[in-house]
Amino acid sequence: MSIAFFVSGLVLVFLLGTLASYNRRGIRLRPIAIMLAVQLVLAFVLLNTEVGVALIGAVSRAFGKLMELGVTGVDFVFGGLENQGVSNFFLDVLLPIIFISVLIGMLNYFRLLPVIIRGVGLALSAVNGMGKLENYIAVSSAILGQSEVFLTTKKQLGAVSKQRLYTLCTSAMSAVSIAIVGAYMTMLEPRYVVTAIVLNMFSALIVANLINPYTVSREEDLLEVEEIGRKLTFFQMISESILDGLKVAILVAAMLIGFISLMNLIDYLFSYVFGLSFQSVLGYLFAPVAFLMGIPWAEAVQAGGIMATKLVTNEFVAMLSFKEQAAQFSPKTAGIVSVFLVSFANFGSIGIITGAVKALHEKRGDEVASFGLKLLYGSTLASILSATVVGLFL
Template sequence: MFSLLSLQSLLGLAVIVGVCWLLSENRTAFPWRLTLGAVLVQAALVLMVFGLPGADHVLGAITGAVDGLDQATQAGTQFIFGYLVGTGPQPYETTTDSIFVFAFRVLPLILVISALSALLWHWRVLKWLIRGFGFLFQRTMGLGGASALAVAANIFLGMIESPIVIRAYLDKLTRSELFLLMVVGLATVAGSTMVAYATILGGVLPNAAGHVLVASIISAPAGVALARILIPEREAQSGVAADYDSGLKYDSSIDAIVKGTADGLMVVLNISAVLIVFVALVALVNIMIGWIIVGGDPLTLERMLGWMFTPVAWLSGVPWSEAGQAGWLLGVKLTQTEFKAFIELGNIPAGDMSERTRMLMTYALCGFANVGSVGITVTGLSVLVPDRREEVLGMVWKALFAGFLATLMSASIVGAMPASVF
């Protein structure tokens, strides 16, 4: 049954759309059809995955696949790093029963999934999945062919890999379409990172793998809607048509595995570098303001952002008693990436946070919308379409804002669902 918390989530959805409309470049051109289509697509996907008969078996299969990938990855990782991995037989006794080292438990998953994704692309499995979602977005939200294809690609590929799929059309995209591409890239995550997030949350959130997968899928239409509200398409400017013969190609299955692994290595290095730098910068800020005592504890950047995002978390459907902790997680995501936020969410004991709040935060955190990704977006698009670099720079912070809100919109959609769905 619907509850007051469901109505609270609906209020949050209305506030998100309203704020974007107030900041729109053209308030008279509100995309009613697209926004309604995005909300309906999100709700339909959530109901389809979690509400249909037999959904438990599907979710169980997804969880089993994630567990299998994790076990297989740990076998390869332990061969290289031995006891540092913390799983399986150890060469000598360790002082703890379960060692969790991010570099050895999470990052290697990205290498494996990146190689597997390249292989599935070469075998045309991913191409057909992307084509199906592209057709769905064209029909339900009226996107142009190139935009629909890029949005669909963002569900499974990264925010730089997906523009490569439509590289031949980037210089032909309108300003609104280019902005849409940036927003969706920041609102979603790559397939290579989904499994890592599910692994982090597996011990504290039932069906974690299913929730992470759905979170990335439904944030794509949310990003589309908010992007079009902020920068509407002008009249007489139609979307660029695109075929599905992408420039992303591999010569053979072995070539796909090798190049996919190399691409995954670049992602791993980038994630590691961004985490080191931004965790260090936040720590530096905390050292500088730590002399200020508030409520008996030193002031930190995370606490300040937590206070700022407390009402935001509440609007997504989180009970007020847990909104402070949820707001703190949103602040961690914005400043230190969603990886750090997911780790903090996974470290919260099951009894210290309700399952509803943990589930909603999984959706709210599942996106690349953080400060570090701004640089990645600018760098990647500057390489792919250098003539539009100034245009990208002029829109990137607005894209970060829209991408951050898109994941909150997804959380609000889920929060508005009857509890019986899950």
């Protein structure tokens, strides 16, 4: 049955991607097949081998320790505000992001991150035959985040074609910043978070190949990368990283307050008028998609509601909802939903990416806004693909 649902999920992604394609005749199956094969191997290794389990365990322990160390600083400042034995989401999950942000800033300052990102990006380019810039964005988005990544390629924004710009933005929306991975791991099983980050890089490029096929000439395939914070002194970089981390924590907290309150209001109105919660309505709409991905029909409505919640709000709101209901799901459903939730594919991200590009190049920002809904469509298909691949091994 797992194989059958893998095929049905794959057909769903390829059908919906092809229907929305700018150039169906230009779709190149070879790079798609290669990347899909790589995804299958990686998912199997990470989820079903001793090496993969050990690797994910090491990553999980590392982030767990980093979150623990981050909390020490939070406790020094806010320790007296917490009730003994009670966890506070803002203090224990969001504020440690500041510490993770500092570490990322240091790795970037000492040129370690740029070397890793370029190396992995060039290796991917050799495997899938796509442009160096596309693969660089796919890798760096998973580390730097969906808006920061464009700062490193701002010189090239004005030169790339509209087609390439769509692919770059799809990768950015399909990824998640490593700065908040630790926060995700407090709500989802770490093995699914790590697996999703790896698979999403390929899923975004596969979907982009379906919706937006093109070829890049050698003359166009240039990669000029600027290193963030290059002109800052070490302690200036530390200060900037601290402030960046604080901005992320405050932004996520504000969005949670606004979106959760709004969802509760909509739920109240739907329950009052129709006798159904808004999440249940979303669940019924998204249930067929969840079923084709491999989720049993008995759980499809409930799981579909959580998955749809991510699209209309954000992944944090959906993860908190999932955490409350996780015990009701089978292990397979929990794994598929978890992987689906690990990305920035939601309506709010359209504005974030558009604003990030517009700040660097106004004309290209307008172009991103023009295909914003199609960008969300593509990145959602990427999430469906990653979750479908994982379902095959659960």
